[in-house]
Amino acid sequence: MRITSALVDPALLDLPWSTPLEEWPADHLVALPQGISRHVVRFVRLAGTVYAVKETGERVAEREYDLLRALERIDFPSVEAVAIVADRVDPTGEPLDPVLITRHLQFSLxxxxxxxxxxxxxxxxxxxxALAALIVRMHLTGFFWGDCSLSNTLFRRDAGAFAAYLVDAETGALHxxxxxxxxGEDLEIARVNIFGEAxxxxxxxxxxxxxDPEVVCEEVVARYERLWHEITFEQQVAREARHDIEGRIRRLNELGFDVAEVAMSLVEQGAYLIRPKVVDAGYHSRRLLRLTGLDAEENQARRLLNDLDTYRAESDLTDEQQAAHRWLTEVFEPVVRAVPAHLRRKLEPSELFAQVIEHRWRLSEKAGRDVGLAPAVQSFLADVLVHRPDEQAVLGIEVAAG
Incomplete structure (x- = not known):
């Protein structure tokens, strides 16, 4: 047996590698919701961390491992490659398929x-x-997926929306x-796959x-095309309307994309042609991380930053860093600490806080006044969170394949 690993974890050696993955004993496994896969996939827990183990061919495993590692280096939303286990044999000496091990993405489904x-x-x-935004991000980075589908994607809740993560890269290529x-080929593959899934x-x-399944598969392509156009189209701006350049950048930021530079050229009739160079999504996430150290999805970060900005205005604080520190210690952390231990697996902290803010707004609208954060937290815990499933690891759930 040979293990190639990006993570030094001796516990990997304790797994029953001489047994086909389909026959692994239940005491090694974790029951998690699983999408459709052409391969045998099992989830295991080692030292408190859940991993996905997939049987596949050796060349395919090595290629996918390298691609996922490359995507991780450019901070692309995908699962994290952990190891390849090759040269497996059963007790009779018969060879077994290699496996690819990835880290399970917490709170994803x-x-x-x-x-x-x-x-x-x-x-x-x-x-x-979420899927359209993922494909746009992918194509901006030069990644060709080759098997785009809902089944090959994991989703995390993101303040009323979803954030999508690539989970299968064996057909991909990075250019x-x-x-x-x-x-266009990637979009056509997505269209066919999503039609079949619907x-x-x-x-x-x-x-x-x-x-309508046919409308669904056309709609994801239409959403992609609208977002791709907004990010990449050349815009002609009159000299007297230079503020439109700033407006374009702000719209891209609102969509969650950072602009590295703007190319401008003078065209006929004294107008400018502008071409923004979009580098990546995560504008609000990076700002929140810089100010508070919190790692959140894009919509979550937008909600948290709005609350931070409101806190800063109400506290009459001019220094952004000081306001962020006080908001973190006086607002965010007390809300997270208020959650009883037995409820903490239901939502990750950033999603919890975003939902508490939304719950507070609804209670305030109903009461005709601001009910305050502390009562909103207690109401959310008692009336909402207690009824939610555990999304950190949904145990004991079998997801039907059809």
């Missing part, structure tokens, strides 16, 4: 686990928005930039009757 009975239109819309043809949900009675 496959799309099939995001609903209990029927996938409603609003939930489908949020999933498609300096993608051609329009490569982007038909599968419909056949299982898990798709709302108002959702």
């Amino acid at each position: 496959p799309y099939r686990a995001l609903f209990s009975n029927t996938l409603r239109p609003e939930t489908m819309n949020r999933l498609l928005d 300096s930039r993608l051609s329009n043809g490569q982007r 038909l599968d949900l419909q056949a299982a009675g898990l798709l709302h009757e108002s959702i």
Whole structure:
């Protein structure tokens, strides 16, 4: 047996590598919601960390391992490659398929686990928005997926929306930039795969009757095209309307994308042609991380920063760093500490705080006054959070394949 690992964890040696993955004993496994996969996949817990173990071919495992490591280096939203275990043999000496080990993304779920009975239109819309944004980010970095689908994506809650993460990269390729043809091929693959997944949900009675599978697969492409256009199109701006340049940058920031530079050229009739160079998503996440050290999804970060800005204005603090420190210690951390230990696996801290803010607004609207943060926290814990499933690790749930 040979282990190639980015993580030095001797506990990897204790797993039953001489047994086919499909026959691993239950005492080594963790029951987590699992999407559709052409490979055998099992989840294991080692030293408090959950890993996904997938049997595949050796060349495929090595290629996917290298790609996931490359994506991690550029901070792309994907699962983290941990190790490859090759040269496996069973007790009779027969060779077994190598496995790829990735770290399970906490608080993430496959799309099939995001609903209990029927996938409603609003939930489908949020999933498609998240997937379209993921593909745009991917193409901006020069990554060709080659098997884009809902099944190959994990989703995390993001303050009323979802954040999407790539979970299967075995068909991918990383280039300096993608051609329009490569982007189009990826979108066509996405269209076909998502149409099949929507038909599968419909056949299982898990798709709302108002959702048309054909519309779903076309819609994800349309959402991608709108977002790609907003990020990349050349805009002509008149000399007397130079503020439109700043407005364009602000719109891109609101979409969550950073602008590294803006190329401007003078065209006929004294107008400017501007081309922003978008480098990556995560504008609000990076600002929140810089100010507070909190690592959050983009929409979560936007909500938290809005609350921070409100706190700063109400406290009459001019120094942003000082306001961020006080907000963190006087507002955010007390809310997180108020959650009883047995409820802390239900939502990650940033999502918890974002939902508490939303809950406070709803209570205040109903009461016709600001109810205050502390009563909103207690109401959220008693009336909302206690009824939520544990999303850090949803144990004992079997997700049907069809």
